[in-house]
Amino acid sequence: MDFYQVFKRVFKLFILIIFSVNCYAETTFSKPVLDVVDLNPDENIFEAELSIGEQDVTLDSQTVHTIIYKDDNRVGGYPAIEPDGIPVPQIVVTAGDTVIVKFTNTLPSDCAAVACNSSIHWHGIELDNDSDGTGVTQNRLTENQEYIYRFIAPRPGVFWFHPHMMPGPQTFAGAYGALIVKDPNEPMLQASGVIPSEDNTHTLVLSDIEFDADGDVGLLDGAEAVPWTTLAEECGNTGAGCTGVANGVLPLVNGQEGGVETPVITAKAGSGVRLRLINTSTNRYFRLAVTNNGSDNNIYRIGGEGGFLETVRLEGGTLGSWDTKINKGEVLISASQRADVVVVPQGNDGDIITVNDVAFSRGGPPLNHISHGPLFYIKIDNSLSDPGYTIAEDDEILGSDGIENLKDEVITDVYSDPTVVFDSNPGAGKGSDDPIIRLVGISAGKIGIDDVIGHFETSGPDYTQVPYQDATRYAKTGDTIEFTISNFTQQHHPFHHHGFSFQPVRVIDNGADMDDLGDDSVLYEFDYEEFVDVIDVYMGQSVVLRMRLEDRPRITDTRQELDAPAPNQYFGSGGAAGRWVFHCHLFLHATIGMISELVVLDTDRDGDGVTTEFDCDDFDPSITFCNTPPTANAGVDQVAECSAFDGSSVILNGSASTDPEGDTLSYFWTAPGIVFDDPTSVTPSADFPLGDTVVTLTVSDGEFSDADEVTVTVEDTTDPSIVVTLDKETLWAPNHKLIDIETTVEVTDVCDANPSFELTSITSNEPDDGTGDGSFEDDIAGADYGLADLMFQLRAERDGSEDGRIYTIIYTATDGSGNSDTSESYVVVPHN
Numbered sequence: 001m002d003f004y005q006v007f008k009r010v011f012k013l014f015i016l017i018i019f020s021v022n023c024y025a026e027t028t029f030s031k032p033v034l035d036v037v038d039l040n041p042d043e044n045i046f047e048a049e050l051s052i053g054e055q056d057v058t059l060d061s062q063t064v065h066t067i068i069y070k071d072d073n074r075v076g077g078y079p080a081i082e083p084d085g086i087p088v089p090q091i092v093v094t095a096g097d098t099v100i101v102k103f104t105n106t107l108p109s110d111c112a113a114v115a116c117n118s119s120i121h122w123h124g125i126e127l128d129n130d131s132d133g134t135g136v137t138q139n140r141l142t143e144n145q146e147y148i149y150r151f152i153a154p155r156p157g158v159f160w161f162h163p164h165m166m167p168g169p170q171t172f173a174g175a176y177g178a179l180i181v182k183d184p185n186e187p188m189l190q191a192s193g194v195i196p197s198e199d200n201t202h203t204l205v206l207s208d209i210e211f212d213a214d215g216d217v218g219l220l221d222g223a224e225a226v227p228w229t230t231l232a233e234e235c236g237n238t239g240a241g242c243t244g245v246a247n248g249v250l251p252l253v254n255g256q257e258g259g260v261e262t263p264v265i266t267a268k269a270g271s272g273v274r275l276r277l278i279n280t281s282t283n284r285y286f287r288l289a290v291t292n293n294g295s296d297n298n299i300y301r302i303g304g305e306g307g308f309l310e311t312v313r314l315e316g317g318t319l320g321s322w323d324t325k326i327n328k329g330e331v332l333i334s335a336s337q338r339a340d341v342v343v344v345p346q347g348n349d350g351d352i353i354t355v356n357d358v359a360f361s362r363g364g365p366p367l368n369h370i371s372h373g374p375l376f377y378i379k380i381d382n383s384l385s386d387p388g389y390t391i392a393e394d395d396e397i398l399g400s401d402g403i404e405n406l407k408d409e410v411i412t413d414v415y416s417d418p419t420v421v422f423d424s425n426p427g428a429g430k431g432s433d434d435p436i437i438r439l440v441g442i443s444a445g446k447i448g449i450d451d452v453i454g455h456f457e458t459s460g461p462d463y464t465q466v467p468y469q470d471a472t473r474y475a476k477t478g479d480t481i482e483f484t485i486s487n488f489t490q491q492h493h494p495f496h497h498h499g500f501s502f503q504p505v506r507v508i509d510n511g512a513d514m515d516d517l518g519d520d521s522v523l524y525e526f527d528y529e530e531f532v533d534v535i536d537v538y539m540g541q542s543v544v545l546r547m548r549l550e551d552r553p554r555i556t557d558t559r560q561e562l563d564a565p566a567p568n569q570y571f572g573s574g575g576a577a578g579r580w581v582f583h584c585h586l587f588l589h590a591t592i593g594m595i596s597e598l599v600v601l602d603t604d605r606d607g608d609g610v611t612t613e614f615d616c617d618d619f620d621p622s623i624t625f626c627n628t629p630p631t632a633n634a635g636v637d638q639v640a641e642c643s644a645f646d647g648s649s650v651i652l653n654g655s656a657s658t659d660p661e662g663d664t665l666s667y668f669w670t671a672p673g674i675v676f677d678d679p680t681s682v683t684p685s686a687d688f689p690l691g692d693t694v695v696t697l698t699v700s701d702g703e704f705s706d707a708d709e710v711t712v713t714v715e716d717t718t719d720p721s722i723v724v725t726l727d728k729e730t731l732w733a734p735n736h737k738l739i740d741i742e743t744t745v746e747v748t749d750v751c752d753a754n755p756s757f758e759l760t761s762i763t764s765n766e767p768d769d770g771t772g773d774g775s776f777e778d779d780i781a782g783a784d785y786g787l788a789d790l791m792f793q794l795r796a797e798r799d800g801s802e803d804g805r806i807y808t809i810i811y812t813a814t815d816g817s818g819n820s821d822t823s824e825s826y827v828v829v830p831h832n
Contacts, residue, residue: 033089034071048091054108057174059085085254088255091180095182096153103119115165119134119138119147124533158303168587168590176207200273204376208284210250253375267381288331291354298393310403312395344389412480441490472598485537485544495537495582509522631658650687653683668698695709716817735797743809756814781794798831
């Protein structure tokens with residue numbers, strides 16, 4: 001950037017700051033996305049709780065049974081029927097922020113005639129492998145299962161998220177969301193007027209849907225909605241369903257169908273309206289064109305999948321010899337692509353500017369070409385304050401050298417030997433070292449990559465056993481590789497690579513014979529730098545792209561295989577290693593076979609003998625092992641017998657805690673209501689009350705910590721002791737009178753300071769009115785059984801013909817744990 005350009009930008013910023021003291025501009029949008037609630041107060045950490053579930057919504061004046069991602073902390077929750085269409089969630093972070101999302105699948109096993117297992121794929125994010133959400137990075141989540149995704153969002157840009165287990169049906173039914181990663185320089189660019197203000201910036205999620213009269217989602221076959229999964233199965237097995245798989249008939253903007261002058265953005269004439277456009281459709285392309293906008297019907301592209309561009313672009317027209325099939329100033333957004341664009345509305349107060357979805361021929365079934373017409377609108381409201389905005393093609397945004405150029409880097413060949421990738425190869429695929437990835441039709445309803453029909457999302461149940469395939473490529477972290485994506489079919493394919501953004505290099509005509517030899521010719525050399533993760537490969541053409549397999553930190557998620565690292569551990573490197581699928585992002589094509597993978601092997605770049613996964617800095621041989629977190633071990637659960645009124649003394653043992661580097665550990669024990677003799681000891685002791693007490697041991701190596709829990713159970717299985725003393729043990733003479741008996745009861749217990757007792761029974765070995773004892777009844781009187789009764793009466797009489805009468809008195813003692821003991825005492829009326 002020369003002196004004049006620097007001066008112009010600084011002067012523009014100075015004028016804008018002065019002007020903005022009294023001026024404020026704000027456009028409005030009738031159907032915005034819904035910002036997900038951030039639960040973490042740290043400004044560099046975004047933490048949320050999302051679920052996927054069924055949701056009835058109103059679309060086209062009808063109740064439709066959709067499937068959506070829900071923010072579990074949305075204020076007010078979700079009504080039985082959403083009145084304004086599908087609620088679309090949005091997560092907004094800044095490049096370098098950490099994202100943590102607890103995800104729950106609440107779909108019932110028989111949900112809405114689609115595949116009900118789920119996940120979240122964070123489309124376009126260069127994250128660590130176990131957060132990618134595919135069938136080769138985690139097991140599918142069934143009903144009520146959870147998974148915690150943790151990753152760093154390294155690159156600014158417009159991204160989105162969607163399920164990736166049998167990709168397609170849930171997304172077609174409404175399960176998608178926006179993920180915006182802001183450039184740290186964005187406030188400066190806004191303040192200097194290079195890009196529109198935050199208030200004039202809107203996220204527009206473009207999609208489509210189709211449903212029948214009962215509100216069931218699916219592509220219509222006559223009057224009935226055929227489930228997406230059924231069509232995919234028919235297409236993949238027989239080819240019969242392929243021609244019916246097309247666009248959903250109803251396009252949506254932020255989940256709402258278009259109407260007369262809706263959805264609408266309200267803006268002042270001459271203001272800049274920035275639109276972050278995201279195509280979440282499973283099949284539809286959006287070709288957008290502006291009309292009724294005076295002399296400026298251009299859509300200016302300022303960025304997209306890899307953040308801001310170096311300069312403003314007008315897409316379309318003929319580039320080199322490449323016919324883009326759209327007019328200059330339009331934008332084409334294929335399935336899953338994104339674009340960051342600006343429109344400058346022109347006109348008088350009340351004028352309506354139309355943004356149209358224009359027909360685009362891309363081959364395939366005829367319905368793919370369906371045109372919708374008006375998609376959304378911009379309405380002029382000149383009562384809004386705005387200092388005005390100007391933009392033109394080639395205006396600077398990041399400036400020259402603002403984006404790294406991979407075109408001049410030395411490339412590394414991919415290789416095909418899977419035995420050097422993992423010790424245990426889960427499959428028989430031989431792999432391929434061919435840098436040309438061929439998108440091909442194999443037979444009716446059969447498509448694939450390199451004549452291989454790929455299946456990575458439906459192989460279950462254990463993702464670690466999904467086999468490699470003959471079209472699998474292998475490379476190493478740190479490599480820069482070059483792929484040529486060759487389309488040998490009769491329709492376009494939006495090619496998407498997981499885990500790594502790439503730079504387009506050139507477009508090639510495959511020639512009349514539609515193969516990769518002989519008459520190929522270069523149509524266009526990309527004369528600008530940009531990182532993207534999706535590129536539309538036209539029929540009969542190839543796109544050459546370059547991709548650096550750059551390593552990144554690894555923050556462990558809810559891994560499901562044995563011996564996986566504990567969740568939420570941070571490793572300085574190793575996040576790039578793993579299995580990364582690439583596929584056509586027409587979801588049906590990926591589902592029935594146009595999908596394969598790049599397996600990235602961990603490596604030792606700096607030659608210090610420590611691989612990336614464990615090397616704190618694999619570019620500096622003087623730095624080897626990272627300090628990794630210790631593992632706390634609080635020992636096995638303990639059961640102790642109560643030995644005193646306040647419980648029992650128990651010794652804990654944390655000596656099994658370990659640290660990978662052998663660092664000295666500090667210990668700290670805590671438990672509610674417990675006082676340890678030394679909470680920092682490896683083996684502390686404490687008195688524990690009756691019942692279960694959960695004890696937490698936290699160990700630290702001075703940098704990282706870990707915690708473990710142990711349950712201490714104090715049981716009372718010892719009976720109380722009871723001693724009963726009677727004031728009379730013999731009644732004489734046998735004069736038939738009732739005699740008062742007083743008792744003294746002493747009860748003691750090891751654990752209970754106040755055990756209870758009761759008079760349980762008084763019995764006699766002679767009947768109440770027996771032979772030879774006179775005619776008197778109720779020989780036992782005044783006894784209250786079940787109570788702590790210490791006085792009763794016994795009759796002094798006996799059968800003179802027998803050996804004597806014996807009264808048996810039983811008391812029962814019970815402690816607080818329900819243990820009991822009895823005592824028998826006797827009162828005798830002797831024979832003589």
